[in-house]
Amino acid sequence: MGLDDDIAILATAPVFELFERDALRLLSFAGERRHLDEGELLFSRGEPSDGGYVVMAGTLALIPRRPGEEPVKVSRSGLIGRNALFRQVERPADARATEPSEVMRVTPSVMSRVLREFPDVAAAIHGGMAEELLDLVRGLSGVQERLTRLSPRKR
Known part of the structure; x- marks a missing residue:
């Protein structure tokens, strides 16, 4: 894959779709590539994160904690570990390649480094994440209201 291909894949990945081309170029040069064989484990549940991953090729399965739940498939331009882009977190699932992947x-x-060099990108990410949090709070408030209506009144 060439630089233009990498930039095209990154440009459609969550979070990175907010980046300008020069920021994507820097990310492409600074990001670390890893090839995975079919069935190879990228990381295990409970491990401390070492960053987020963009799927450049192939498909990975995120195996949930609860037995019987279906794995979540992540393919080209998918992002695994958004929070791990910003800080170390505990991995909530196993991630395993379902086919040869990169x-x-x-x-x-x-x-x-990218956010320091491209403050407009940092502002866009901040705004997007703030809006997601507001949506979550609104959704939780709606759930609270419905639960309040369902619960019997105290006398």
Whole structure:
């Protein structure tokens, strides 16, 4: 894959779709590539994160904690570990390649460097994440209202 291909894949990945081309170019050079064979484990549940991953080719399955739940499939331009782009977190699931795959790891230090060099991108990410949090709060408030209506009144 060439630089233009990498940039095209990154440009459609969650979070990175907010990046301008020069920021994507820097990310492409600074990100670490890893090839995975079919069945190979990228990381295990409970491990501390070492960054987020963009799927550049192939498909990975995120195996849920609860037995019987279907794995979540992540393919080209998918992002695994958005929070891990910004800080170390515990991995909530196993990630395993379901076919020969390639991922790009973006560490928090690389992400920090890109955001320092491209403050407009940092502002766009901040705005997008703030809006997501507001949507979550609105949704939770709606759930609280419905639960309040369902619960018997105290006398």
